[in-house]
Amino acid sequence: MKAMILAAGRGTRVRPLTETLPKPMVPIIHKPVMEMLVEHLRNHGFGQIMVNTSYLAPQIENYFRDGHQFGVRMAYSFEGTVENGEIIDQPLGSAGALQKIQCHSGFFDDAFVVVCGDAVVDLDLSRMLAFHRARKSIATVALKKVPRKELVNYGVAVLDDAQRIQQFQEKPATGTELSDLANTGIYIFSPQIFEWIPKNAVYDIGGQLLPALAAAGAAIHGVELAFNWFDIGRLRDYYQVVMQALRGEAPPYELPGEKPRAGIWVGPNVRVNFDRIKIHGPVFIGGSASIGDDCVIIGPAFIGANALIEAGAHVSASVIMDHTRVSGFAAYDRKVVGPNFCFDPDGTVLDGSNTDISWLFSDARSPIAALNEAQHLVKAQSLRAGSALFA
Secondary structure (H helix, E strand, O other): EEEEEEEOOOOOHHHOOOOOOOOOEEEHHHHHHHHHHHHHHOOOOOOOOEEEEEOOOOHHHHHOOOOHHOOOOEEEOOOOEEEEEEEEEEEOHHHHHHHHHHHOOOOOOOOEEEOOEEEOOOHHHHHHHHHHHHHOOOOOEEEEEEEEEHHHHHEEEOOOOOOOEEEEEEOOOOOOOOOEEEEEEEEEEOHHHHOOOOOOOOOHHHHHHHHHHHHOOOOOEOOOOOOEEEEOOOHHHHHHHHHHHHHOOOOOOOOOOOEEEEOOEEEOOOEOHHHOOOOEEEEEEEEEEEOOOOEEEEEEEEEEEOOOEEEOOOEEEEOOOOEEOOOOOOEEEEEEEEEOEEOOOOOOOOEEEOOOOOOOEOOOOOOOOOHHHHHHHHHEEEEEHHOOOOO
């Protein structure tokens, strides 16, 4: 069976994570989001997968290649141009991406699934496909109840008693919601869908195609199945998914590595003396990381590969990304810290590339600059007061 992963967007709402990564490649512990999707599709019998790429396309294409190592067959549809050796991304929209592939080869010759490349799901796709076929639907949309205060971030669907979609409402303003059933961005389409998508045009599934189908009274249905859906649409979504994965709540997720102590997972070549630090799980420490003496690490916490946590640092309920150095006199609670940024789950971002804060966090691969007088003063005050910077 055939599937499509939508992976062309810039992911602007999750910057700075997507400054150097396409959103489908943002890692949950040690796996890109999209790798988890590929595995899920494979497990439900979808062995041929198309992926549309645009923004930072080579990172996706070079990682997954032809899909052989993941037990599937994969190919890519690039949306953009190359000018003077630079990739210029020009995404066609989710529906336009499908039409480009269909015009190229007629690839979609039977019912096929479409998923967004930035979500972690465990939906029973086989059951959804059976629902689609039984109703002879042109389109079936996976729906999930969402708290009304969150509906402003999603499209919602209005169903009749036969689960036929009567109306779509895209990202309704608070108080105007016609339903609490959110469009999860998981679809099954029949090949007739291409009669409804213009050729050589930018066209969107949620904002244009589905509302047009509903307005025309086409045979489109919504299905509400029990499943987990973690949409990595905002910075707080990313933070929450990593925390859930560390607690074993994200579907299905087995932390890799050895377990030197209960609730602690470590990769190879980690330098740490567990007798000289305070640590409470769940905590994952990536390969070649270094943890200094007198550190406090309270889970759920993720310490990335090649990270350097200097002696005396405090880390709790936080994500320290790969190659990140954490200062020994800083403390981070409910933060995501990278080599050149730090952000709260609420989206407040401290950009280290534009501010001289390497004395708080920096790239572990770069030399550490000497502190200036003002920075020495802040350090001394912090140590005397026992304060938690950014806590």
